[in-house]
Amino acid sequence: MGIPVGISSCVLGEKVRFDGGHKRNRFVAEDLAEYFSFRAVCPEMAIGMSTPRPVIRLQDNGIEVRLVDSKDNTIDHTDKMKAFADEIIPSFEWLRGYVVCAKSPSCGMERVKLYLENGNSVPGGSVGIYTKRLMETMPWLPIEEDGRLCDPVLRENFIFRVYALDDLYRSVDGGITRGKIIKFHSRYKLCLMAHHQASYRSLGRLVSKIHEWDDLSEFFLTYRQQFMDAIKNRASRKNNTNVLMHIQGYFKRDLDKDQKAELRDVIMRYREGNIPLIAPLTLINHHLTVNPDEYLAMQAYLSPYPEKLKLRFSL
Ligand code: SF4
Structure with missing residues (x-):
């Protein structure tokens, strides 16, 4: 039994992305898998989204950051995503780390594209809704993005x-x-x-x-x-x-x-x-x-x- 580490499912090679593809990271899926026991989670699939699915993004509505459909911002997934995060994170108490997928509006850890209602993007971006909840709830947990592991x-x-x-x-x-x-x-x-x-x-x-x-x-x-x-x-x-x-x-x-x-x-x-x-x-x-x-x-x-x-x- 390896060290328990959470991971975005697509980084492990599961075809759960919006385009039906994955983001398999060879170092993680092969080298680290020898030492870690991965607990894979795709938060978007977990809240009932399909694959393939419409593209979603982070949008600042002037009060807070919301997770919305890219083409129709009245389709809002924020509350569902936060509720899912709050439900699953307590079961992560035993995890020793978490590898998240970069740039995702759900899983990204930093510099995720953040849009304003007028379509402009905000410099510096933001954090994916799911990972933000994870970082706030378990501030001691080592969290890293797939790309940064290079x-x-x-x-x-x-x-x-x-x-x-x-x-x-x-x-x-x-x-x-x-x-x-x-x-x-x-x-x-x-x-x-x-x-x-x-x-x-x-x-x-x-x-x-x-x-x-x-x-x-x-x-x-x-x-x-x-x-x-x-x-x-x-x-x-x-x-x-x-x-x-x-x-x-x-x-x-x-x-x-x-x-x-x-x-x-x-x-x-x-x-x-x-x-x-x-x-x-x-x-x-x-x-x-x-x-x-x-x-x-x-x-x-x-x-x-x-x-x-x-x-x-x-x-
Ligand atoms: S980045 Fe997160 S939400 Fe998107 S496909 Fe990967 S695991 Fe699912």
Whole structure:
């Protein structure tokens, strides 16, 4: 059983689009399907629309954004779509992520074409009605569009967040305890340092005061939101370099002069953009095998998702 992730049905290859076609994404449908168990939803089909069907679009009527027929804006699907979203989203509590179809007035996550009643479009666009509801109801959930997953940095960040959320849920399986949360947080310290230094510090303060919280479920919800917000920030080359140099410090007694110079050189070549992140990490993992260190070995940063996905080859 893979990690449960929601998805727009057409991205998985189902012929549910308005034109009777699909928007199959090969990386998602083949590579990610090996690790994720997809829960496919087509919101337009779910509210009773047929395929093929008339084109619909987002229209700003001056008060709010509505989902209407492109040719006849008196045919309005907004209320039905919102009601469907409100009905199905509570059953997504167990999901670790969601892949939505770009540009769709129902599923798009950003820059979906938004029209005025006079037919002009609004710069910047809007969010699909269904996905907007999803983002508002589950603000901690990693959500990404199919097209953006072609960008190696966005792809890595999304998949990392899915794995991290899955890890968080599995870490508190059987009941939330202070010990389980502290242990999880310790394992993600280097990831937080790489993704967002300020959040690394604020989450550290939050966890250090966990004993002051009577309601651990309440604490968990706060921690989950802040943690997921933090790792939504993409790990910059500069931050990754700082983390690699921090890791280097753990080997100062174990490596000889040449090995230290080699590791420093690989980290610097990564910092200058000449080699990918996988290069210093491979060397570090090798040194860790020869010179085990309990703290480093448990760090999610060194192995956050399956190597086979090759996500760090392009970072
Ligand atoms: S974008 Fe969403 S609503 Fe449109 S066909 Fe795909 S799953 Fe259905």
